[in-house]
Amino acid sequence: MPNIIFKKNNKEILVKEKSDKLTILEVAQNNGIxxxxxxxxxLACSTCHIIVDKEWYNKLKEPSWDEEDMLDxxxxxxxxxxxxxxxxxxxELDGLKVTLPSSKNDVRLNKNKY
Incomplete structure (x- = not known):
């Protein structure tokens, strides 16, 4: 039963998750974050970009090449x-802390004309 701390705009939200098989994205959405x-x-966009606290980053599995491409x-x-x-x-991720960036790059909203 991992606990996750989401940080946004200098506020912290503690989520006590009952399942340990969900993604951070699913946990956030299931809890109104x-x-x-x-x-x-x-893995086709970067709108679920999060920043993992430094103390937790090396405890995660390495990102795949596809994830690194999307992170770009x-x-x-x-x-x-x-x-x-x-x-x-x-x-093992009980107590994980992640920050939600204040802005995101959503290519659906880019209206550049060529």
Missing amino acids: EIEGACEGS LATGLTVTSRLGCQIVLSK
């Missing part, structure tokens, strides 16, 4: 950035 996930977790599209990228749809909860 604003995180989009436009591709519904299919994220606004406010940091060395501990990940996609929420790619981190599956486990008991």
Whole structure:
């Protein structure tokens, strides 16, 4: 039963999750925490970009090449950035702290004309 701390706008929200098989994206959405996930977790966007606290980053599985490619599209990228749809909860992640960036890059909203 992992607990996750979501941080946004200098506020912390503690979520006590009953399942350890959900992604960070699913946990956030199931608990009313604003995180989009436009591709519904299919690794086709970067709208579920999160920033993992440094103390937790190395405890996660390494990001795949596909995840790293999608992260290149994220606004406010940091060395501990990940996609929420790619981190599956486990008991070992009890107490995980993640920050939700204040802005995101959603290519659906870009209206550049060529």
